[in-house]
Amino acid sequence: MLLLSKEDIKQVFTMKEAVEADKEAFTLFSKGKSVVPLRTNISAPKHGGAFLFMPSYVEEMECAAIKIVNVFPKNIDKGIPSTPAQVLLIDGTTGVVVSVLDGTYVTQLRTGAASGAAFDVLARKDAKKGALIGTGGQAAAQLEAMMAVRSLDEVKVFDLSEERLNAFVAQMNMELASYGTKVTAAKSSDEAIADADLVTAVTPSTKPVFDGSKIKEGATVSCVGSYQPHMQEMDPVILTRASKIYFDSEEAVLSEAGDILIPLADGTITKEDFTGDLGDVLLGKIAGRENDKEIIVFKTVGIGTQDLVTAKKIYDKALAKGVGTVWN
Ligand SMILES: NC(=O)c1ccc[n+]([C@@H]2O[C@H](COP(=O)([O-])OP(=O)(O)OC[C@H]3O[C@@H](n4cnc5c(N)ncnc54)[C@H](O)[C@@H]3O)[C@@H](O)[C@H]2O)c1
Secondary structure (H helix, E strand, O other), X not given: OEEEOHHHXXXXXXXXXXXXXXXXXXXXXXXXXXXXOOOEEEEEHHHOEEEXXXXXXXXXXXXXXXXXXXXXXXXXXXXXXOOXXXXXXXXXXXXXXXXXXXXXXXXXXXXHHHHHHHHHHHOOOOOOEEEEEOOOOOHHHHHHHHHHHOOOOEEEEEXXXXXXHHHHHHHHHHHOHHHOOEEEEOOOHHHHHOOOOEEEEOOOOOOOOOOHHHOOOOOEEEEOOOOOOOOOOOOOHHHHHOOEEEEOOHHHHHHHXXXXXXXXXXXXXXXXXXXXXXXXXXXXXXXXXXXXXXXXXXXXXXXXXXXXXXXXXXXXXXXXXXOOEEOO
8 A cells, every 4th residue: 555645746747737637537427428416514512613525437447546634724723634534545446445535635626626627627718816715724726726726926815814814925925936926915805805806705704704705807806715505605695796606516516515505595696597517628528618708606515526536537647656554
């Protein structure tokens, strides 16, 4: 069995490759080629946390995977990720677990890459400005994914915690310097989204984190954070302004995400407003962006196929390059 740490993964796998892996995952999912039962969610109310088990199987890739991802929001105050996780990769021909990967990092990569894939497919080609709301565990990968798919001049970042915001901005300007994009701290989400062509929200908020009436024409908005019915970071106004609304998986989103469930329940939107899944755009079954003026919304809650495809690609590259720790 090959144990792959974050550093091992970084050595062999880039964000651009993660975006391509997610595109493949969404395509497999839309073709019905992946078996992805809805995730099992066991809550741990004593610690305000939840255990999530995400299995998946893709016969044509001869592999299965399960991610154990435990969401403990209070961890951020202890200086550890709020979503600790491992991915177990399983050989589809023998059922043997062949690799254990740092699931926190795989999650960050594939979740950033989901927004990256959506921006790559749906955003204006000439996008120059980005906005990022939230600077927690997922934020760095979200930021890098934006930069990996569009040549951006600047990304303005906002977080309720000024301390975290400033530390994040300083660190990202160093770590992601090779992209040539200026990362700046905004004083409000209004300031961050003004002029932004790409907007990513990645917070566990239960109330909207941006003003949807202030998003500019032609923008593409990816909302990543809300995964329970009471969670809502997306201002529903943006749904009424958007000409197209896409999902990673409409079924998964409708099973859990307040971002969509709340405005559906109060009649702000109906299911007729939904355009479909990103994988269907990739397959050419439904249209993507049709002009530079339309506002497009993408909502992702994450599907197991992303973990499986990303983990398999990482594992194959690590094996080829002799990276990782062999455990017998
Ligand atoms: N879609 C997916 O596939 C996927 C995958 C992993 C995590 N998530 C979800 O994404 C969310 C973010 O994850 P994380 O690990 O980065 O969380 P985190 O707890 O590490 O950080 C969240 C950040 O959001 C900030 N924040 C909260 N409310 C805000 C507001 N109103 N305005 C600005 N900033 C605000 C907090 O200050 C914090 O810095 C969580 O809800 C998580 O469950 C989604």
